[in-house]
Amino acid sequence: MPLDTVSETTHRSWLQRLGAAFTGVVAGLVIVVLGIGLLAWNEGRAIARARGLSEGGRGVIVAPLARIDPANEGRLVHLSGPLRVEGRREDPISGVAADGVSLRRDVEYYQWVETSRSETRTRLGGGEETVTTYDYRTDWSATPVASADFHTPAGHENMTPPLEGAVVSAQEGRLGSYRVDHRLLDTVAPTVPVAVTEADAQRLSAALSRPVWVVNDALYVGANSAVPAVGDMRIRYVAAPAGAVSVVAAQRSGGLEPFLTRNGEEIYLTAAGAVTADEMFRQARDGNRMLSWVLRVVGIVGLILGLGLIMGPLSTLADVLPPVGSLVRFGTGALAFVGGLAIGVIVIAVSWFLVRPVFAACSLVVLVAVVGGVIWFRGRRPAAAAIIAPKP
Structure with a gap:
């Protein structure tokens, strides 16, 4: 139970809040750049660590x-x-x-x-x-x-x-x-x-x-x-x-x-x-994968927060009418979430292409082949159905 309580009330005008929101845009840009850098660096780090552990496990x-x-x-x-x-x-x-x-x-x-x-x-x-x-x-x-x-x-x-x-x-x-x-x-x-x-x-x-x-x-x-x-x-x-x-x-x-x-x-x-050595290398590989996912989550969360700060002035401008400001804040939050997630996935994918171009290219070929095969198969079904359909 608290032994002592002190309360303080502070006020900020709309112009003060707007100035702080535009300052947040700069901070948001910095956070977005750092988030992209973290995601790109993490993919290279994870692959380099995996290759090093693979070499060590063999030798x-x-x-x-x-x-x-x-x-x-x-x-x-x-x-x-x-x-x-x-x-x-x-x-x-x-x-x-x-x-x-x-x-x-x-x-x-x-x-x-x-x-x-x-x-x-x-x-x-x-x-x-x-x-x-x-x-x-x-x-x-x-x-x-x-x-x-x-x-x-x-x-x-x-x-x-x-x-x-x-x-x-x-x-x-x-x-x-x-x-x-x-x-x-x-x-x-x-x-x-x-x-x-x-x-x-x-x-x-x-x-x-x-x-x-x-x-x-x-x-x-x-x-x-x-x-x-x-x-x-x-x-x-x-x-x-x-x-x-x-x-x-x-x-x-x-x-x-x-x-x-x-x-x-x-x-x-x-x-x-x-x-055993095998178990120690397995634990090290598991730890590398876990660290990779933790840093991916941190990077994507940073992108979401950064985009939220960049769009912050929009909700502050709309706060002249508080219900409208709440609605705009919900919309910008949703956009920041979707945008941060999309940018993060793109950065991770591009990083894989740069760090492991052969593997990424093979994966892309397989993906295109699968998608093309599905489209071709779906296109052939109506024609096949027309051939086998009995004449009236």
Whole structure:
């Protein structure tokens, strides 16, 4: 429930709105250009990545863990086995330590949080009235909130956090006889909660000059965990165990580095547990396809938004009579959607022709042949029916 609410009403004249709409036209043109560029670049990126993965999948070999074979120097190898790291990871502030690849410190802050909601009404003559309501409440959040950015910072001041989340990681490890660095180590996710002790609380209390308690497997920074105050913190630790991993990379000088394919793509694949090379390449291809579709959607949505901004002045002009403005806004929105979708599909198709001209040309020939065959068959049916029809 909000603890504090502030409302503000702002007015914009029709001329002010019209000026902002024409400024939006410029922004819309920029967004359209960026959307077209993103779609074109994405098709080239996706195909280059697919070709690189195809080359890697054909050339990868399974290398032994127990020894490094000089004959595999520079080649793409697949390794799977237990990861080893030396020493323990330790938080330099609290002294909390754990075995494994990394130790992550997660911090939650009890602080003021601002949310807002707006209601806009268009007046006769094209003017606009907006009522914005700002709600302020205290809550736990994993991200520090700068109260100076609030609409009403007075009475809702947050402290500058003395401690933030951090990760302490091993810099080097071993996978069998191979040396591995952060490129593999950073892919091992922290999953194991680390227990904290009263000694950890005392060390952190001395470092922060504030009372610290052990509460529900966390270090609580504050006077009373039952009655939290703005500025209190909850700190938990999670470790990344050094378990089994799989990697596909280039063997080089006793270590593992990204493999460079003939078309310039880098291959450095990792997975938790024992995973075959075929499965890792399949996952990489699936990820490439997923990223391609995500970027296509982003590009097309950008085109739709950009076209909407370009046509924005039309609805603003019509807002002199609000019902007419709403009707025009619906029409321009529909046009922006259809236009953005059409432009996006055209850009993707043209990009395919430019990046894969042979494949695209063959696809076009097949499509034309199918369409021509359907038209020819439909044209032959009346003639065939006339031939076999009995005479009266």
